[in-house]
Amino acid sequence: MQALAAPGHFVLTFDDPETARDARPGHFIAVAATTPANAGSSILRKPFSIFTVDREAGLCTILFSVYGPTTSTMALYKPGDKLDFLGPLGGRVFEADPHSDVHHVMVGGGYGVPPLNFLAKTIKAANPNAKVTLIYGARSANLLVGDDGLREAGVEIISCTDDGSLGVKGRVTDGLSPLLAPPAPDNGGASVHVYTCGPTPMMRAVAELCTAHNKPCQVSMETPMPCGIGICVGCVLKKADGTFSRTCTDGPVYPATEVTWQ
Amino acid sequence: MQALAAPGHFVLTFDDPETARDARPGHFIAVAATTPANAGSSILRKPFSIFTVDREAGLCTILFSVYGPTTSTMALYKPGDKLDFLGPLGGRVFEADPHSDVHHVMVGGGYGVPPLNFLAKTIKAANPNAKVTLIYGARSANLLVGDDGLREAGVEIISCTDDGSLGVKGRVTDGLSPLLAPPAPDNGGASVHVYTCGPTPMMRAVAELCTAHNKPCQVSMETPMPCGIGICVGCVLKKADGTFSRTCTDGPVYPATEVTWQ
């Protein structure tokens, strides 16, 4: 049920036909990884984005890296173990029209890559001719994970590493800028639509770049989510209108214009 | 490093020449079974009696059953894992003279059996002619553990099960009484020395029976031990003189006459 995607990274496959059927890119599940051995060490569920779905087989995967009690316990799971999760969760997910003549540009980092991978594949599955690019970043090449099957699906991949060990040296915005600059010579003139998920400072930089270039951008927020189901009001994002929005059930995906970055 | 002794029971072998050299029957170790996956679920160390030692190989074992976080985590240990323990701990341990002409009678239940097994083997190793009997009890036959190698060493074993599924039907005191009654026809007239370890009500019954028959009895107390090293004063036993004694460093073994059973 488990495969090592990169050092410290795992892909966990779980069998749930309903989730496989209903999950859209941006949806997540909330996992409680409680065992007799760790009872009490982590109280709350932890959210993980859907990485891949196989509707026929009724299987889904999540991709995770090991941080604390939940992910450490998940890393110990063996085939046949039961995954205690709620999901698919999320109110507003990524919206993309595979058939429109836009260049879909995804910009991800860290555990923001899995849902973008899902989005890229979903667009390509609906329209193999859609132009899809995934820009993603990491400190170094061996932290880059989550691009499985994308090249095969015809997705262009631009990797950016801080140390230049793979692809563009620099940040994801260094990879993104050329695609936004008008006239966009390398995108055949199509308008660009940006989708981003990853660490907040990265998303903020991406969103501000898009705003500067007047390009639409959807951001998927990764605030901690104590419950994931809308009852704690602990996951909020301050919106541009001054109100607080629950990222779990009102998001996690928002138009960049609705988001304040405080 | 691990073997299943009976359903839910494990024998854990650890490599520590110093403990193997120094441990005497009644000594215990205090285990902290902390992993990233269970951080915080159990704060305190938990005591486990030394079950066997192999001085040449520098190996020791403990025998445990699965209750809470510590033992659940220990049950997951794989060969090569590091055991975080303090020990051997204990101030006063079992005192037995293998060469004196006494009938050594051990009465145990539950996790009281491992240290008595150790004691029985130690006596027999020093004097193969010593007369040693182990009486032990459990609700049913498949909960009886800890008698490995005793028969081979010439120890007489009397098992008592509540349901009569093995040995004497009834409690350990039903097995003990005949050995104490004067004249002791089946012990060749030797005086009897009793050693007991197990649940408090059992030890109390054994101690009171010994007192009634005027036989010496050593009890190994199993109070919870928050630190095991004498600094918390949380493990105390009320002694007959009214003072409180730390079972970890002043015990765990006491002459039955010193103990109050409140």
Add this chain to the structure above:
Amino acid sequence: MAVNLAVKIGSMVMRTPVTTGSGTFGFGSETKDLVDLSKLGAVCVKATTRERRLGNPPARMCETASGVLNAIGLQNGGIENYILEKLPYLRQFDVPIIVNVPGENPEDFAYVARRLTETGGADAIELNISCPNVSHGLDYATQPHLTAEIIAAVKAVTHLPIIAKLSPNVTDIRPIAKAAEDAGADAISLINTVIGTAIDARKRTFKLANKTGGLSGPAIKPIALLAVYRVAQTVHIPIIGMGGIMNATDAVEFILAGATAVAAGTVSFVNPLAAIEIADGIADYLTQNGFTDVHDIIGAVQ
């Protein structure tokens, strides 16, 4: 054999002794695909104030050892929004509704209580005089006479059962509980969260934007159990116990300490069905131990 789980809080009858904890179950409709509200002993909704409140800025919550710190800041749509938008969903179910009411002065409390009474918006009113996350919120439950003042103000405008929700952040909770009883409270609920904070050593900042928050979850269970026990030795009105209840065994401990009912708080974040499953578990405990009525074990600890 069937066991009786029904208890009374003032005139409000609960089919099981387990309610949700205010602020830990929203307004009931959030979990409509997951929870059949009619299986709850009662549903206690999030704090509802006279005016709409936006709440505190994020970060609002963080985890601590066996606990959760929160500083939500009473985000809610206000009483009229509750009556128009939340109540109709709740009233589809045959379950008593407890509305949690904070306020900054006696008039606020009385206003909301009156509107709830006029509109049939509640079966009981829980006066949240102990919220540590807004200024003035906590002050009332720190002084017996202030506690009494709020209860009297609300008592004057409603016939609904009044539940005084008390704070553990006091030197001695007993005189405050006594003042609540004397002022006419029909029940006491406790504990609200324990005040605390968390610091991020790497960033050298507080983890919560509000700096301080309220601690809930298993970490506070020993504090809550003692508060319930002490108050049970002091007053004659029923107690709704809460603080770290994660399962039926925890709930039984609170009942043994003297609680007539209990609330599932933080645990609902992990398992939104907790309040229902805990009630089932209490029934099992009673059966296994030869009791036929939950009243047999209220305050039975030795």
Add this chain to the structure above:
Amino acid sequence: MAVNLAVKIGSMVMRTPVTTGSGTFGFGSETKDLVDLSKLGAVCVKATTRERRLGNPPARMCETASGVLNAIGLQNGGIENYILEKLPYLRQFDVPIIVNVPGENPEDFAYVARRLTETGGADAIELNISCPNVSHGLDYATQPHLTAEIIAAVKAVTHLPIIAKLSPNVTDIRPIAKAAEDAGADAISLINTVIGTAIDARKRTFKLANKTGGLSGPAIKPIALLAVYRVAQTVHIPIIGMGGIMNATDAVEFILAGATAVAAGTVSFVNPLAAIEIADGIADYLTQNGFTDVHDIIGAVQ
């Protein structure tokens, strides 16, 4: 580059900012095969009373979620026993000694303080006016004027630094800390344990013979951090922070909150070397974050 870890508590110089917590490290000699006392910032010994005390009957301790409840009841051999039996071992090491002193009246406190002063039995005296496990123990630290009374009584008989150990079981700890400072305390230590209880649902009894106990360990860290922060905003004398410190990161959080030194309490039960390893970890933190002196981060939380 070497970092400075030394701090001063009144006139007492600690080589590292980490002491042991009273009652969680015995009298030092218990761990003689494990711990070199001279590597500690200070060694704070178990409560020492005028007369010998037997302590409470067992069960005295039990585990709770991320915490430990204790009701030891100040078992100790009394001040003369300390001077004769415990002090000689401690004085073999080059380490300051803090003696924790509880008492039932001002005279008791003063008596023990005077004996310690006459015999060179301590480098600082920690007044335990906050022990929740004996009657009258807690009362002093619940009222500013009682706190001041004890400190004044001790101040009159000793030139040694006086540390007032405060309780978290109060409505507001700030006026009490202020009263301690005004009465002449040289430092404040906090927090003592949080009052609580635990119940065994199966047996329907309290888990502790004393019924109630004091909660320590990671469960109370959020409560302790806030108490330290608030007191640091209130007084100008140094604070020794404690409550749930398990590692150097926890210790840094307390220093950021405003503590000048910290104590390793319950953690010593798990790892008797904790106070030494935590000091090393604080040095690493300072180095990694570009600081050269622990004073640079005292109270630095934003």
